[in-house]
Amino acid sequence: MKKTLCEPAALREILRVQKLGKNLGSYLGETIDLRDVLRDVKTAAQFHGWFSEAFSDTGEFQLFALHRQPLSIRDAQSQVRIYISTGIHGDEPAGPLAMRRLLEENDWPEHLELWLCPCLNPMGFVLNRRENANGVDLNRDYRNPKSAEVCAHVAWLERQPPFDVTFCLHEDWESHGFYVYELNPDHRPSLAGKTVEAVARVCPIDLSPVIEGREAKGGVINPTLDPAGRPQWPEAFWLLQNKTRQSYTLEAPSDFPLAMRVNALVAAVNAALKSFA
Numbered sequence: 001m002k003k004t005l006c007e008p009a010a011l012r013e014i015l016r017v018q019k020l021g022k023n024l025g026s027y028l029g030e031t032i033d034l035r036d037v038l039r040d041v042k043t044a045a046q047f048h049g050w051f052s053e054a055f056s057d058t059g060e061f062q063l064f065a066l067h068r069q070p071l072s073i074r075d076a077q078s079q080v081r082i083y084i085s086t087g088i089h090g091d092e093p094a095g096p097l098a099m100r101r102l103l104e105e106n107d108w109p110e111h112l113e114l115w116l117c118p119c120l121n122p123m124g125f126v127l128n129r130r131e132n133a134n135g136v137d138l139n140r141d142y143r144n145p146k147s148a149e150v151c152a153h154v155a156w157l158e159r160q161p162p163f164d165v166t167f168c169l170h171e172d173w174e175s176h177g178f179y180v181y182e183l184n185p186d187h188r189p190s191l192a193g194k195t196v197e198a199v200a201r202v203c204p205i206d207l208s209p210v211i212e213g214r215e216a217k218g219g220v221i222n223p224t225l226d227p228a229g230r231p232q233w234p235e236a237f238w239l240l241q242n243k244t245r246q247s248y249t250l251e252a253p254s255d256f257p258l259a260m261r262v263n264a265l266v267a268a269v270n271a272a273l274k275s276f277a
């Protein structure tokens, strides 16, 4: 039987982990060689039969998406369409690493149809900064896109069918643990609780009552906001307005060890997707 990480001793270890105190004013932790990571991503995707589509080739890097049909369909109602993206902020390395791990492990529930965008801001990683090469925070450019990356991404998204649930993988260099933003205006069954519960076995949760200026409970933020009233849209707002009615932005705490943050994002995605199994 598989040994789980939720044994009391393992849990105590996780709770003992302290913030590294490295991030003074910005993310100053580990960086990644994005070329290596994307090469591994493409190798794993090809090996496991994903369809890869480049949707922008403007500079040194391609922007690309991966798509996998369900491996089995039990009935039309059980078919679930999931979209996962990451790498929109170049100082958040855990996202692309989590995507690589998920692809290499290939442990997706069979009846899910999946779309992945493994890295939306490659030059940000080369420069180890949040923004793209032109200094644009791409995750504020989705209302009236101007950057080449977001224009290409939105054009690709518009060609896709609606998604049942979307996930955007991020990191927060200021947070005290993992947390999640949930956009669920129709009050569908929430995936947030299961997600946080699974992550708590591998990473501290930020239990602050206020995170990023918003009310939070048990590591979950349910922002009450109307994207129409906001001048700058993150990717999740565009998705909510155009492609989905249920969206999760997963935030790993980047003042903790990188391996722990990758484990947190992988555990979050796996827990959320397993709830459809």
Ligand SMILES: [Zn+2]
Pocket (backbone or CB within 6 Å): 088, 089, 092, 170, 171
């Ligand atoms: Zn981010």
